[in-house]
Amino acid sequence: MSDESPTQDWRDTVFLPKTDFPMKAGLAQKEPAILARWEQEKLYEQLRAARAGRTRFILHDGPPYANGDLHMGHAMNKVLKDIIVRSRSLMGKDAPYIPGWDCHGLPIEWKVEEQYRKKKLDKDEVPKAQFRAECRAYADKWVGVQREQFQRLGVMGEWDDPYLTMAYEAEATIAAELLKFAESGQLYRGAKPVMWSPVEKTALADAEVEYEDITSTQIDVAFEIVESPIPELIGAHAVVWTTTPWTIPVNQALAYGPEIAYVLASMRPIPFSDDEPPAPDRKVLVAKHLIDAIEDRLLVTLTQIKRIEGSDLAGTVARHPMHHLGGFFAKPRPFLPGEFVTTDAGTGLVHMAPDHGEDDFDLCKAHGIGPVFAVTDDGKYRPDWAWLGGQGSVINPKFNAPDGPICTDLREAGALLAASADFKHSYPHSWRSKAKVIFRCTPQWFIPMDLSTAGLDRLDPALETSGVKNAKPLISSSVERSRDATVERSPSNHPTLRGIALDAIENTRWVPERSKNRIRAMVEGRPDWVISRQRAWGVPIALYVHRKSGEYLVDPAVNARIVAAFRQGGADAWFTADHQALLGPDYDLADYEPVNDILDVWFDSGSTHAFVIEARYGEGVRADLYIEGSDQHRGWFQSSLLESAGTRGRAPYDAVLTHGFALDAQGRKMSKSVGNVVDPLAIIRDNGADILRLWVASTDYFEDVRIGKEVLSGTTDMYRKLRNSFRYLLGALDGFDDAERVAPAAMPELERYILHRVALLDAELKAAVEAFEFNRYVRALTNFANDDLSAFFFDIRKDSLYCDAPGDPKRRAYRTVLDILFHALVRWAAPIIPFTAEEVWQTRFPDCGSVHLLEWPEVDAAWRDEALGEKWELLRGLRIRVTEAIEPMRRDKVVGSSLAANVAIELANPDLVAIVKSLDFAEVCIVSGLAVAEGQHDRIAIEASDRHKCGRCWRLLPEVTEDGALCGRCDKVVHG
Known part of the structure; x- marks a missing residue:
C-alpha cells in the first residue's frame, strides 16, 4: 500500500471510455451530409462492384404513381424494401435495387385534367399530342420530387437510372x-x-375501385304479367326491388329462383287513417319467404292466393312499366331462371339489365338477349332513348330520388309500389376521383x-x-x-x-x-x-x-x-x-x-x-421477391402474375411479401379531411430518417400498424438505448489494437458466455432475415444490447475496464469481446439504421470506407457452448434475485449502491451452490461481499458492509484500511 492521502483525487488514473461520438444524435442535421457523401463516393456503384459475381438477390420494386409527395404508406413500403435489400447485401448477396415509377393512366391524367378544369377548359378539345406531353411533364416532375424524398429515407439504389413506364423502351416492351x-x-x-x-x-379495373358506405333510394316496381303457363298469374304483377332505380329504363327481363317458393297474393295497402277510402287490391307475385319483409316495406297486407314453385314460372312473360312508349319498351320481358336469385332481401324476383350487371349479362346472353348501350360514357341516357333520353347523370341521387324523374314516371304509370331514400349499403367508387362508378x-x-x-x-x-x-x-x-x-x-x-x-x-x-x-x-x-x-x-x-x-x-x-x-x-x-x-x-x-x-x-x-x-x-430471370401492401393482391401482384403466366407460363416472382397499412395512433385510416395524417417528411425533418426506419422495422408490419407521438416516443427511446450502447463500445475500445487481442479459449467464463450469446443471436438474426421478420430482428438485437450487454456484461465489467491495468488478461479479454461486439452490432444495425451505423463506423474507422460495403460478421461456431450457456442463465437468474433484494435497502438509503452491500445466500439446490462457488459471484452481482451456503430453503439476506471504500475503484474491500485509500490492485496499477 502507498501512503498517499486518502482524500487524494484518483480520477485521472481511471481508464474511462473516450470517444467523440455524441449521445445526442442530431439525425435530422447529420443525415443529409451522410447522404451527400454516399452520392459523392458512389457508394451504390462501389457495392455493385464489390458484390459482382455473387449469388444475386432481386427485390423488384413495385412502381408508385408519380403524382404527389410521399405518404406514410410509401415510406413504410420503401423502408421495408431497403432493409431487405441491405440485409441480403450484408449476407454477401449481389442485391441490386432498381426503383421505378408508374407514369401512365388516370392518376396523372386526372391531375392534368384538374388544371384544365380550374381554367374552365375542356380537356377533350386539346390536341392529344399536347395533352400527352403535359401528362409526361407532370409525371417527370413528380418522379424528381419523389426520388429525392425516397433517397432521404436512406433508400439506396440505382437512382440515376430508375425504370419509368413512360420511357420509350418500357413503352415498346409493354406493347x-x-x-x-x-x-x-x-x-x-x-x-x-x-x-x-x-x-x-x-x-376501371378492380384495383382502381374502393368501397364506401352510401345511402341510396330503394324502390319496389310492379311488372304486369301478360303471359304464363299458370293462368292465375296473367294480369298479376311481378314485384321487383332495386337500389339502382336508374337501371329500370334498361330492363330487359326478370329473373326467378327455380328452387324458391313463390306466392300469388292479394295486396291491400294499409290506410293511414280511418277516413281514407280503401285502395283496390292488386294481385302480386313475390317470394313466400319474404312476405313479412315486403309487408313492412310496402305498408301493405298480403293474403296468399296460390303457392307457386319457382320452376313452374318458366314461360312467364311480363311487360315493362313504360311499355306505352313503344319500341324497346314494348318488347316482352321474359322470366329467366337465375341460380343467383336468393331470398336474402328484396322480393325474390330480380329485374335484369344486361348492360349493367354481370349476372344480368350472363343470364340474358344465355337466352339471346344482348345489351343496348343506352347509357353514354358520361353516365347519361343516350339522346335517342325513348324514356329520359339525354338526361342523367344516372347515379345522381336527385335523379334516383323518390321525387326524381324515374320514380315520378313510374308512379304515374301505376308501377311504383314503394320508394324511400334510406337504404344504407357499400358501393364502389373510383379511388382517384372518389366518384361513384356504375357497371x-x-x-x-x-x-x-x-x-x-x-x-x-x-x-x-x-x-x-x-x-x-x-x-x-x-x-x-x-x-x-x-x-x-x-x-x-x-x-x-x-x-x-x-x-x-x-x-x-x-x-x-x-x-x-x-x-x-x-x-x-x-x-x-x-x-x-x-x-x-x-x-x-x-x-x-x-x-x-x-x-x-x-x-x-x-x-x-x-x-x-x-x-x-x-x-x-x-x-x-x-x-x-x-x-x-x-x-x-x-x-x-x-x-x-x-x-x-x-x-x-x-x-x-x-x-x-x-x-x-x-x-x-437476362431473359428468363425472375425476381426473388415482390413486396407491397395487402391491397396489391388484386393489383400489382395479380396483374404481374397474369401477364407473366400468359406470356411465360409461370409467375414473375419466387416469393411475395405482403405488409399492412399505416394507421393513425387510434387505428384509423389516415385522411386529410379527418386531419389525422402523419407526415413522414415531418418525422424525418424533426427526428431523422433512422427513427422512422426503426419504427417500420419494429412493427408487426404483416398487419396494419399504428403511428403517432406516443409510438414514436417509444421508438426514440429504443434508438437512444441502442445509440448509447454504440457510444459505450466506441469509448471502451479507445486505443484497442490487435496486440491486445485474446483468444476465446483463454478468456474468462463471462466473456465466453457472451460469445455464446453472440452465436445464438447470429442464428436468430439470420433466421429473421430469411423469414423477412424484421420486427423479430430488431427485438432480438435491441434486447441483446439492452439486457445482455448494458444491464449485464457492461455493468459487470466496467470495474475491470476502468481500473484494471491495460495489460491485465481479464481487461484484454473484455476489450477483445467488445471489439467482436462492435464489428457484429454495427453490421447488424446497418440495414435498419444505416445513417447511425455509418456514423458509428466512421467514428472508429474514418479511413476504411463505408460500413455498407461490409458483409455479415464472422461468428465462430465454436463459440456456441450450451453447457456454459445453461450455467450462466442460472447465474443470471440468481443475480436478478440478488439485485431485487438489494433494491429496498437502496430505496431506504441503507446502502448507497450495490457495492456497499454484503450478501448471504442460502440455496436448497446443492448443484447451484457449487456453480456459485465456482466463480467470484460477488463480482457478478457487484457487491462488497457474498457468501453462499446450502440450506433447506432459498433465502437471500442483505446487510450494509462495514468495510472501507477504495478511493479509486470504489469497491469495499477488507484490505482497504480507511475510506479513500487504495486497494492492492489499484495501488499496483497506479504505482507499478
Whole structure:
C-alpha cells in the first residue's frame, strides 16, 4: 500500500471510455451530409462492384404513381424494401435495387385534367399530342420530387437510372407483351359490363375501385304479367326491388329462383287513417319467404292466393312499366331462371339489365338477349332513348330520388309500389376521383381467364345482336369455361390463363403464408381481364382490326415494326404513325382500323418484369421477391402474375411479401379531411430518417400498424438505448489494437458466455432475415444490447475496464469481446439504421470506407457452448434475485449502491451452490461481499458492509484500511 492521502483525487488514473461520438444524435442535421457523401463516393456503384459475381438477390420494386409527395404508406413500403435489400447485401448477396415509377393512366391524367378544369377548359378539345406531353411533364416532375424524398429515407439504389413506364423502351416492351397475347390468341374484343367511371369516362379495373358506405333510394316496381303457363298469374304483377332505380329504363327481363317458393297474393295497402277510402287490391307475385319483409316495406297486407314453385314460372312473360312508349319498351320481358336469385332481401324476383350487371349479362346472353348501350360514357341516357333520353347523370341521387324523374314516371304509370331514400349499403367508387362508378356494358378488349390458347372461332353473340362492329372471335366452341381451382385443359390440352396462374400461386412462397389464400380466391373468382381504357395517356392497344371481319391482325412482321417504332418514338408514335408503313406492303390501310384505346395501367406495371428484370439481368430471370401492401393482391401482384403466366407460363416472382397499412395512433385510416395524417417528411425533418426506419422495422408490419407521438416516443427511446450502447463500445475500445487481442479459449467464463450469446443471436438474426421478420430482428438485437450487454456484461465489467491495468488478461479479454461486439452490432444495425451505423463506423474507422460495403460478421461456431450457456442463465437468474433484494435497502438509503452491500445466500439446490462457488459471484452481482451456503430453503439476506471504500475503484474491500485509500490492485496499477 502507498501512503498517499486518502482524500487524494484518483480520477485521472481511471481508464474511462473516450470517444467523440455524441449521445445526442442530431439525425435530422447529420443525415443529409451522410447522404451527400454516399452520392459523392458512389457508394451504390462501389457495392455493385464489390458484390459482382455473387449469388444475386432481386427485390423488384413495385412502381408508385408519380403524382404527389410521399405518404406514410410509401415510406413504410420503401423502408421495408431497403432493409431487405441491405440485409441480403450484408449476407454477401449481389442485391441490386432498381426503383421505378408508374407514369401512365388516370392518376396523372386526372391531375392534368384538374388544371384544365380550374381554367374552365375542356380537356377533350386539346390536341392529344399536347395533352400527352403535359401528362409526361407532370409525371417527370413528380418522379424528381419523389426520388429525392425516397433517397432521404436512406433508400439506396440505382437512382440515376430508375425504370419509368413512360420511357420509350418500357413503352415498346409493354406493347410487345400485349402483342404476345394477341399472337397466342389470348385477346378478344367483347361487350361486357365493366366498372365504369362516368366522371373519368373510362372503364376501371378492380384495383382502381374502393368501397364506401352510401345511402341510396330503394324502390319496389310492379311488372304486369301478360303471359304464363299458370293462368292465375296473367294480369298479376311481378314485384321487383332495386337500389339502382336508374337501371329500370334498361330492363330487359326478370329473373326467378327455380328452387324458391313463390306466392300469388292479394295486396291491400294499409290506410293511414280511418277516413281514407280503401285502395283496390292488386294481385302480386313475390317470394313466400319474404312476405313479412315486403309487408313492412310496402305498408301493405298480403293474403296468399296460390303457392307457386319457382320452376313452374318458366314461360312467364311480363311487360315493362313504360311499355306505352313503344319500341324497346314494348318488347316482352321474359322470366329467366337465375341460380343467383336468393331470398336474402328484396322480393325474390330480380329485374335484369344486361348492360349493367354481370349476372344480368350472363343470364340474358344465355337466352339471346344482348345489351343496348343506352347509357353514354358520361353516365347519361343516350339522346335517342325513348324514356329520359339525354338526361342523367344516372347515379345522381336527385335523379334516383323518390321525387326524381324515374320514380315520378313510374308512379304515374301505376308501377311504383314503394320508394324511400334510406337504404344504407357499400358501393364502389373510383379511388382517384372518389366518384361513384356504375357497371356499364361497353365494347372493351379482354384477356380471357378460361380460354384455351388453342384458338378462337366464333363471335360473341352479345356483339352480334347489339350491332357492334369489328367484333373479334371470342371463344372456341370446343373450349370449356370454368372457374374451378384446378388447371383447365381443352381437348387439345392447352391450359387456361386461370389454371396457369393458380398453379403458379401454389409454386410461389407467400409471406405471410395466409396471403396465398387471399390471392388464390381472387384469381379463382375474377372475371376476364378488361385491359382497355378510353383515355389518352398511356400505351395504346397497338392493333389493327379488319373493318369487315372484325378480326385483329396477327402478323409478327407488322408487330415487329410497331415495337421498333415505339422504341424510337415511344407510345406517341402510334398516334402520329404512318399506319400504312407499319402495315407494310402486304396489307391495305383502307381495310384496317387502328385501335386507339389505351392499355390498363395494371398491364403496364404487370409487364415491368419484362422491361426491368429480364432487360437488365437476362431473359428468363425472375425476381426473388415482390413486396407491397395487402391491397396489391388484386393489383400489382395479380396483374404481374397474369401477364407473366400468359406470356411465360409461370409467375414473375419466387416469393411475395405482403405488409399492412399505416394507421393513425387510434387505428384509423389516415385522411386529410379527418386531419389525422402523419407526415413522414415531418418525422424525418424533426427526428431523422433512422427513427422512422426503426419504427417500420419494429412493427408487426404483416398487419396494419399504428403511428403517432406516443409510438414514436417509444421508438426514440429504443434508438437512444441502442445509440448509447454504440457510444459505450466506441469509448471502451479507445486505443484497442490487435496486440491486445485474446483468444476465446483463454478468456474468462463471462466473456465466453457472451460469445455464446453472440452465436445464438447470429442464428436468430439470420433466421429473421430469411423469414423477412424484421420486427423479430430488431427485438432480438435491441434486447441483446439492452439486457445482455448494458444491464449485464457492461455493468459487470466496467470495474475491470476502468481500473484494471491495460495489460491485465481479464481487461484484454473484455476489450477483445467488445471489439467482436462492435464489428457484429454495427453490421447488424446497418440495414435498419444505416445513417447511425455509418456514423458509428466512421467514428472508429474514418479511413476504411463505408460500413455498407461490409458483409455479415464472422461468428465462430465454436463459440456456441450450451453447457456454459445453461450455467450462466442460472447465474443470471440468481443475480436478478440478488439485485431485487438489494433494491429496498437502496430505496431506504441503507446502502448507497450495490457495492456497499454484503450478501448471504442460502440455496436448497446443492448443484447451484457449487456453480456459485465456482466463480467470484460477488463480482457478478457487484457487491462488497457474498457468501453462499446450502440450506433447506432459498433465502437471500442483505446487510450494509462495514468495510472501507477504495478511493479509486470504489469497491469495499477488507484490505482497504480507511475510506479513500487504495486497494492492492489499484495501488499496483497506479504505482507499478
